[in-house]
Amino acid sequence: NAGVTQTPKFQVLKTGQSMTLQCAQDMNHNSMYWYRQDPGMGLRLIYYSASEGTTDKGEVPNGYNVSRLNKREFSLRLESAAPSQTSVYFCASSEAAGTAGYGYTFGSGTRLTVV
């Protein structure tokens, strides 16, 4: 099983450009998440989708939009990239809301640099 697959793995953008980070999971999980990780800041939740058809803001949603395309796929869009969005982005999935005890499965990350 592939688990959680993120594309691309690396990306360099110019300020003001837009892009979409893709995430897909093959574990039939209901809930999906986008986190960003900056040095010394841990992981911060950007958006999440508790179930297909729903999305909610996390701790740091400004400058991002998300789409839960179907049960498998959850994409993150940067409409106008800024240097402050330089980060490592992780997508994760879990069986369902309220099932943290089974653990989140993380993708390998997208390393994004905005210049």
Place this chain on the structure above:
Amino acid sequence: GQSLEQPSEVTAVEGAIVQINCTYQTSGFYGLSWYQQHDGGAPTFLSYNALDGLEETGRFSSFLSRSDSYGYLLLQELQMKDSASYFCAPSGYSTLTFGKGTMLLVSP
């Protein structure tokens, strides 16, 4: 408000035992998870405590005291491959909140 505290760095030698503490203040607390992340890698799930007490999984154990808003991860028989960052993550119903992580350095 929410707060989450864990040491930024811990050092130990191979074969030793190390404890990583975590104190949290969060609303709608369901349980406490622990994740491991090697440099350049993705976080991986280690353990979860919903109830007070100790949970053991091989060389790793995790403890929770809900009344003290406190937990710890205990790593025994340390190996070089245990050098990584460890995150405590209190969970609400829908999401996890991650701390800044504790970098564990294991030396020979």
